[in-house]
Amino acid sequence: MGVLSRISSVFAGVALAVLVSMTIASVIARYVFAAPFHWAEEISGLLMIWIIMIGAVSAERDNQHLSIPVFTDLLPARPRAALALVTGGLSMVVLAYCGYLAYGLAMGSQYKLTGVLQISWFWIDLAVPFGAAGIVAFMLAKWIRDVRIVIRGDR
Amino acid sequence: MSWSVIIIFMLGLFALNMRLYVAIICTVLAYFVFFSPLPHAIAVQRLIGASQNMSLLAIPFFILLGTLMDYTGVAARLMKVADLLVGKLTGGMALTNVLLSTLLGGVSASNLADSAMLTRMMVPEMERKGYNRAFAAAVTASGALITPIIPPGIALIIYGLVADVSIGSMFVAGIIPGLLMAGMLMTTIYVVARRRGYRPSRDHWPTRIETRKTLIGAWPVVVLIVSIVGGIRFNIFTPTEAGAVAVAIVLIIGFIIYRQMRVEHVAVALSETFKSTAAVMLVVMASSALAWILSLEQAAQQLVVHITALTENKYIFLLILNVLLLGLGMLVEGNAILIVMVPLIMPTVAHFGIDPVHFGIIVIVNLAVGCLTPPVGTVMLLVSNLSKVSIAEFLREGAPFYAVLVTALLMITFIPELSLLFVN
Amino acid sequence: SAATEIMVAYENNPGEPVDRVMTRWAELVEERSGGDVVLTLYPSSQLGAKRDVMEQAMMGVNVITLTDVGFLQDFDADLGILFGPYLTDSPEKLFEIYESDWFKQKKAELESKGVHIVISNYLYGVRQLLATKPVETPADMAGLKVRTPNNIMQIRAIEAMGGTATPMPLGDVYPALTTGLIEGVENPIPVLYGAKLHEQAKYLSMISYLTNTSLWVGGQAFFDTLPDDVVTMLEETGYEAGVYSQQIAAEQDAELIEKMKAAGVTVIEPDVEAFREATKSVYEQFPKWSPGLYETIQDQLK
Ligand code: NA
Ligand code: NA
Numbered sequence: 001m002g003v004l005s006r007i008s009s010v011f012a013g014v015a016l017a018v019l020v021s022m023t024i025a026s027v028i029a030r031y032v033f034a035a036p037f038h039w040a041e042e043i044s045g046l047l048m049i050w051i052i053m054i055g056a057v058s059a060e061r062d063n064q065h066l067s068i069p070v071f072t073d074l075l076p077a078r079p080r081a082a083l084a085l086v087t088g089g090l091s092m093v094v095l096a097y098c099g100y101l102a103y104g105l106a107m108g109s110q111y112k113l114t115g116v117l118q119i120s121w122f123w124i125d126l127a128v129p130f131g132a133a134g135i136v137a138f139m140l141a142k143w144i145r146d147v148r149i150v151i152r153g154d155r
Numbered sequence: 156m157s158w159s160v161i162i163i164f165m166l167g168l169f170a171l172n173m174r175l176y177v178a179i180i181c182t183v184l185a186y187f188v189f190f191s192p193l194p195h196a197i198a199v200q201r202l203i204g205a206s207q208n209m210s211l212l213a214i215p216f217f218i219l220l221g222t223l224m225d226y227t228g229v230a231a232r233l234m235k236v237a238d239l240l241v242g243k244l245t246g247g248m249a250l251t252n253v254l255l256s257t258l259l260g261g262v263s264a265s266n267l268a269d270s271a272m273l274t275r276m277m278v279p280e281m282e283r284k285g286y287n288r289a290f291a292a293a294v295t296a297s298g299a300l301i302t303p304i305i306p307p308g309i310a311l312i313i314y315g316l317v318a319d320v321s322i323g324s325m326f327v328a329g330i331i332p333g334l335l336m337a338g339m340l341m342t343t344i345y346v347v348a349r350r351r352g353y354r355p356s357r358d359h360w361p362t363r364i365e366t367r368k369t370l371i372g373a374w375p376v377v378v379l380i381v382s383i384v385g386g387i388r389f390n391i392f393t394p395t396e397a398g399a400v401a402v403a404i405v406l407i408i409g410f411i412i413y414r415q416m417r418v419e420h421v422a423v424a425l426s427e428t429f430k431s432t433a434a435v436m437l438v439v440m441a442s443s444a445l446a447w448i449l450s451l452e453q454a455a456q457q458l459v460v461h462i463t464a465l466t467e468n469k470y471i472f473l474l475i476l477n478v479l480l481l482g483l484g485m486l487v488e489g490n491a492i493l494i495v496m497v498p499l500i501m502p503t504v505a506h507f508g509i510d511p512v513h514f515g516i517i518v519i520v521n522l523a524v525g526c527l528t529p530p531v532g533t534v535m536l537l538v539s540n541l542s543k544v545s546i547a548e549f550l551r552e553g554a555p556f557y558a559v560l561v562t563a564l565l566m567i568t569f570i571p572e573l574s575l576l577f578v579n
Numbered sequence: 580s581a582a583t584e585i586m587v588a589y590e591n592n593p594g595e596p597v598d599r600v601m602t603r604w605a606e607l608v609e610e611r612s613g614g615d616v617v618l619t620l621y622p623s624s625q626l627g628a629k630r631d632v633m634e635q636a637m638m639g640v641n642v643i644t645l646t647d648v649g650f651l652q653d654f655d656a657d658l659g660i661l662f663g664p665y666l667t668d669s670p671e672k673l674f675e676i677y678e679s680d681w682f683k684q685k686k687a688e689l690e691s692k693g694v695h696i697v698i699s700n701y702l703y704g705v706r707q708l709l710a711t712k713p714v715e716t717p718a719d720m721a722g723l724k725v726r727t728p729n730n731i732m733q734i735r736a737i738e739a740m741g742g743t744a745t746p747m748p749l750g751d752v753y754p755a756l757t758t759g760l761i762e763g764v765e766n767p768i769p770v771l772y773g774a775k776l777h778e779q780a781k782y783l784s785m786i787s788y789l790t791n792t793s794l795w796v797g798g799q800a801f802f803d804t805l806p807d808d809v810v811t812m813l814e815e816t817g818y819e820a821g822v823y824s825q826q827i828a829a830e831q832d833a834e835l836i837e838k839m840k841a842a843g844v845t846v847i848e849p850d851v852e853a854f855r856e857a858t859k860s861v862y863e864q865f866p867k868w869s870p871g872l873y874e875t876i877q878d879q880l881k
Pocket of ligand 1: 257
């Protein structure tokens with residue numbers, strides 16, 4: 001898991017750095033060379049979805065995804081963990097299914113190309129199964145921890 | 156009305172502390188499974204489609220910018236300058252926050268991007284100066300809501316297009332309501348700060364020597380602000396590009412001029428940025444998939460038929476509409492509502508003799524306030540995520556600002572002159 | 580029996596010519612089918628961007644949508660030529676191509692790839708240039724930053740005239756013109772007027788560089804589920820809607836030019852020949868085209 005999170009952090013960090021640099025380069029290209037990058041927008045879209053999906057894996061690891069714990073916080077630890085098992089299980093099913101659906105979209109996207117670079121949507125759609133798999137991996141680790149709490153009453 | 160069933164289901168999942176984005180996606184999939192013969196893959200297509208909207212690119216750039224400003228010492232120096240101006244006042248830093256929001260209003264053209272930058276930049280500084288962190292977060296988020304109303308906010312343009320109203324008029328109409336909201340927020344901050352005993356950060360006004368020294372030390376900050384604001388106002392780049400260029404300038408200031416920055420800082424800033432971007436963008440993407448279902452089911456058409464049948468009184472109509480828009484604004488992205496609802500409701504607006512420019516301002520203020528309201532108030536979610544404040548704490552501290560913003564909304568609704576005074 | 584519902588999705592806003600033509604089509608379909616077939620309209624990209632809606636259609640969804648050159652090129656590079664600059668002077672001639680053997684063959688190929696063409700005589704409009712300075716000759720275009728849609732044919736055409744093509748979404752054009760990030764935009768007059776761009780750019784150059792015909796298409800998978808008489812009815816009423824689009828385009832252009840003038844816009848009639856000459860090179864920039872394609876098309880147009 002440590003390796004997975006390190007690789008994903010480096011990947012998303014580099015992608016974000018490329019995104020910033022490319023945007024600056026395209027401003028320079030427009031003013032200095034009067035030749036804007038027609039393709040910048042397409043690469044941006046591609047990088048953006050990968051940054052989001054890989055970033056979502058790191059956010060899952062660090063427990064940074066948004067939720068509303070106001071009501072469940074009222075419960076004692078054990079029932080709360082039991083509830084988390086149910087919602088966590090459902091979440092994993094939902095995300096795994098999303099990953100599967102997105103993989104199907106990716107495979108069927110041979111006629112969906114970007115306007116200038118003619119990049120297939122395959123590379124855009126593919127970010128979702130990758131991200132979903134990573135998120136589910138970290139969710140599963142938490143889920144197993146919750147199982148222990150429910151069984152043994154650990155804290 | 157299958158859409159109302161799934162919305163109740165979604166609220167249930169929210170209450171069970173399911174991750175918001177998963178809960179929304181789960182709801183969307185449930186619609187496809189139980190209520191629709193359409194292929195389930197469309198649910199995922201709508202998620203991905205929303206991520207390809209280039210105006211959202213500004214969000215990671217401005218989060219990164221705010222984070223880097225904190226690490227480079229730029230934020231601290233900016234605060235010193237602000238301190239010269241308002242440090243003698245009670246709650247001075249909080250007032251500065253709203254003032255900055257109003258001045259920067261429309262710079263990033265997105266209240267998400269604006270609030271992200273200001274949260275990263277202001278909240279740590281305010282905390283260091285003794286403010287409650289949740290209070291600082293609530294101030295930042297409320298201030299950022301002014302952005303869409305101040306020209307050239309994107310929402311003003313979209314409304315002009317879908318309602319067939321001059322965009323120039325919309326720009327003019329937004330000014331007084333924007334200033335009104337800023338003024339009311341600042342008054343509230345002052346009152347809260349007094350009651351809490353947030354003491355002024357300085358006990359005397361600055362001397363001339365002190366002023367000169369601070370300003371000279373802060374010249375790179377001035378360069379930065381001028382290049383962001385000037386770059387956009389004077390034809391040089393788009394808001395998204397301004398975010399990227401400002402990041403480059405901050406790096407130069409941090410590494411070469413103030414020499415407070417290290418490579419590790421950049422790595423940490425990048426990692427914080429992509430995590431926060433992912434956390435908020437997934438909610439935005441999921442909520443636009445939900446918006447797709449509401450479009451498909453023609454939910455807006457059904458709602459419009461109901462509310463227009465409810466009353467023949469113009470003021471009651473506006474009141475009902477406010478409640479409805481606030482409700483919708485809590486659940487889905489504002490601009491999606493604008494595009495679908497406005498054309499449907501324009502005939503009724505004309506029937507009641509409501510000025511379409513005035514109506515536009517009402518709608519936009521409404522949707523802005525929706526960004527601050529749980530469960531899917533995107534600005535609230537982003538700010539509480541970035542400042543690591545729980546939503547419950549955020550709401551407790553945000554309550555007075557929320558009350559004031561709703562009051563401002565009612566004033567803007569029932570006093571057309573606020574919007575129309577300078578139009579034509 | 581329950582009515583057959585078909586969704587019609589497009590990016591244009593309510594009240595624009597596209598929306599008016601589709602409203603007319605929906606009325607025709609309701610009348611002709613006695614209410615058994617219902618077209619539900621989804622303007623303003625409510626169902627997603629063009630490519631997304633097309634993908635939905637390919638998945639078997641009951642949706643019909645307006646295609647653009649980019650989409651057609653992805654299926655068959657040759658179809659891109661139909662959006663070439665100054666391909667012909669008359670829309671009538673252009674529509675004859677859609678009746679030709681060349682196109683019938685393309686149409687059959689598209690059907691085998693899952694795309695069903697419903698309307699092929701739709702006139703989206705003639706694309707003109709609205710700029711912040713007067714453009715009378717290609718020399719005036721030198722370095723002019725002109726927004727184009729994000730597709731290679733229109734980018735090449737604007738660049739051949741000497742402009743700097745700057746692709747961006749149409750929704751971003753208004754603020755981009757305000758700040759001078761771009762200095763011009765090309766589109767049919769009703770689209771320019773609908774986006775209120777004349778508030779920011781005061782020179783309309785009637786370069787008429789592209790007669791923008793469009794196809795309305797659905798997924799073959801969905802059309803296969805419809806009875807033959809319904810498909811025929813949709814195509815017949817669709818043809819009438821197409822005729823209406825041609826009328827509305829001419830009327831709207833004349834009416835909106837007057838409105839633009841009243842709003843302070845200067846209308847320029849430039850020397851179109853010079854622009855035509857400048858854009859000839861565009862037809863040599865698409866190596867994926869079948870050999871002799873330009874000549875084949877020009878023969879059809881005579
Ligand atoms: Na602001
Ligand atoms: Na919202």
